[in-house]
Amino acid sequence: MNYVKDLETKANYSMTKKIISDALSAPEIDRESRTTVGKITSDDPRVVCKNVNVYYGENRAINDLSLEIGNHEVISFIGPSGCGKSTFLRTLNRMNDTIVSCRVSGEIKIDGKNIYDRDLDVVPLRAMVGMVFQKPNPFPKSIYDNVAYGPRIHGLAADKRELDAIVEESLKKAGLWDEVKDRLNDLGTGLSGGQQQRLCIARTIAVNPEIILMDEPCSALDPIATAKIEQLIAELSERFTIVIVTHSMQQAARVSQRTAYFHIGHLIEVGRTNDIFTNPKHPLTEDYITGRFG
Numbered sequence: 001m002n003y004v005k006d007l008e009t010k011a012n013y014s015m016t017k018k019i020i021s022d023a024l025s026a027p028e029i030d031r032e033s034r035t036t037v038g039k040i041t042s043d044d045p046r047v048v049c050k051n052v053n054v055y056y057g058e059n060r061a062i063n064d065l066s067l068e069i070g071n072h073e074v075i076s077f078i079g080p081s082g083c084g085k086s087t088f089l090r091t092l093n094r095m096n097d098t099i100v101s102c103r104v105s106g107e108i109k110i111d112g113k114n115i116y117d118r119d120l121d122v123v124p125l126r127a128m129v130g131m132v133f134q135k136p137n138p139f140p141k142s143i144y145d146n147v148a149y150g151p152r153i154h155g156l157a158a159d160k161r162e163l164d165a166i167v168e169e170s171l172k173k174a175g176l177w178d179e180v181k182d183r184l185n186d187l188g189t190g191l192s193g194g195q196q197q198r199l200c201i202a203r204t205i206a207v208n209p210e211i212i213l214m215d216e217p218c219s220a221l222d223p224i225a226t227a228k229i230e231q232l233i234a235e236l237s238e239r240f241t242i243v244i245v246t247h248s249m250q251q252a253a254r255v256s257q258r259t260a261y262f263h264i265g266h267l268i269e270v271g272r273t274n275d276i277f278t279n280p281k282h283p284l285t286e287d288y289i290t291g292r293f294g
């Protein structure tokens with residue numbers, strides 16, 4: 001008898017809890033809605049994107065995307081393959097200029113300057129907004145020359161001593177110095193995959209970027225090399241603003257404070273990483289993080 005009473009109390013309790021939580025939570029969002037859910041603004045914005053559209057020929061790959069990226073934050077872009085993560089990432093340093101059919105409309109401002117203004121020089125832009133790719137792509141040159149390449153082009157060192165110092169500093173920041181300091185003249189391409197990726201990060205850092213874009217930087221790496229890069233991202237975020245595309249939700253949860261969920265060309269939801277993973281608001285985000293889609 002007591003047992004039945006107990007069950008009844010429990011059932012009442014859980015029903016009451018559900019009613020309260022339903023009342024407290026925001027109204028259901030329509031699955032078909034493509035208006036971004038969540039806080040797209042930042043309290044300390046570094047990059048301000050307004051109504052960005054990206055086309056490849058006739059096809060629109062990014063639709064009316066607005067988002068602010070904060071100073072020194074790590075933000076992850078997640079979503080099923082083909083949803084436009086790389087496309088949008090590339091708009092942030094005009095890497096998409098290299099794709100003939102690609103056209104961008106809308107506004108992307110970094111420190112108040114529209115990076116699509118005609119008078120803007122993309123060379124310093126790409127130094128300030130560096131990029132690390134999915135597949136480590138060191139030049140077929142020595143480890144030293146890989147890192148020294150950018151500083152040479154941009155004239156950042158007055159003499160060999162200064163260049164040596166930049167190379168050492170960059171390799172240290174990329175967590176690679178101890179492993180390569182005795183073989184700086186060896187080919188960069190001879191390093192392991194994880195070392196090559198850290199070399200590419202060192203090469204990016206060497207030209208004093210402020211923002212680093214990473215497009216699935218660990219997807220070609222083993223778990224140990226991945227863990228090293230993730231640790232590095234945490235260290236780098238003290239100095240840089242980092243935007244990382246990742247297909248690993250675990251990685252997004254580990255490295256980023258904010259997460260943006262993309263779905264077929266739309267920014268569906270953005271918010272604090274923890275909220276996105278524990279309490280997604282848009283049904284499409286929920287489907288993705290619970291593994292029902294993608």
Ligand SMILES: Nc1ncnc2c1ncn2[C@@H]1O[C@H](COP(=O)(O)OP(=O)(O)O)[C@@H](O)[C@H]1O
Nearest residue numbers: 056061080081082083084085086087088099101
């Ligand atoms: N260079 C390109 N030329 C034409 N279409 C492209 C190009 N790159 C990407 N796309 C298209 O844009 C859409 C978004 O792709 P992408 O940004 O690579 O997605 P994701 O990085 O999320 O996998 C896809 O439909 C893809 O086919």
Ligand SMILES: [Mg+2]
Nearest residue numbers: 085086087245
């Ligand atoms: Mg991609």
